[in-house]
Amino acid sequence: MEEALQIRREMAEKDPESYLPALGDTLNNLGLLDSDQDRNVEARKEYEEALKIRRELAEKNREAYLPDVADTLNNLGLLDCAQNRIAEASQKYAEALQIYETVAKQNPERFSADVTRVKELLAKLPIPMMQRH
Numbered sequence: 001m002e003e004a005l006q007i008r009r010e011m012a013e014k015d016p017e018s019y020l021p022a023l024g025d026t027l028n029n030l031g032l033l034d035s036d037q038d039r040n041v042e043a044r045k046e047y048e049e050a051l052k053i054r055r056e057l058a059e060k061n062r063e064a065y066l067p068d069v070a071d072t073l074n075n076l077g078l079l080d081c082a083q084n085r086i087a088e089a090s091q092k093y094a095e096a097l098q099i100y101e102t103v104a105k106q107n108p109e110r111f112s113a114d115v116t117r118v119k120e121l122l123a124k125l126p127i128p129m130m131q132r133h
Contacts, residue, residue, distance in 0.1 A: 001030050021065070024053040028072050035079055047076045067111070070099035074118060086125055093122045 008026045011019040027050035034043035051072045057065040077092035097118040104111035 001026075001033060005030060020053055021057060021068075024050045024057065024068065024072075027053065028068075028075065031072075031075060031079075035075070035082075040079060040083060043079055044076070047072055047079065051076065063106075066099055067103050070096040070103070070114070073099070074114075074121075077121065081121075081125065090122065090125055093118055093125075097122065 005023075005026050008019060008023040012023040027046045031043045031046035031050060034040070034046060051069065054065055054068045054072055058069050073092045073096035077089045077096060080086075080089035080092060097115065100111050100114040100118060104115050
């Protein structure tokens with residue numbers, strides 16, 4: 001994977017328009033792999049770089065890349081939750097949910113399940129002591 005990442009970085013430097021999306025995908029996928037193997041520091045770094053790339057791409061073409069932003073936010077939320085960073089997880093899930101709800105309006109068959117899944121993730125988060133009533 002590291003070799004693929006290096007190749008994608010080089011290609012994205014030469015032709016960002018063509019290869020930056022692939023670099024974002026590779027970083028997100030490497031984050032998934034590292035997260036699954038409890039390499040959380042590496043996973044966070046990869047997710048954050050993927051998120052930065054995907055946000056930049058979404059600024060230029062929202063319809064094509066906004067769902068990718070939500071996917072990476074979701075992955076970061078899962079990582080935050082696993083590390084007991086509840087406030088951060090909540091923030092990431094909330095932003096992902098907002099995006100999924102937006103894109104589900106145009107394509108409900110593709111994104112409705114994402115909306116439901118993220119709502120369930122938010123509902124499962126423990127309520128911090130300060131917010132309990």
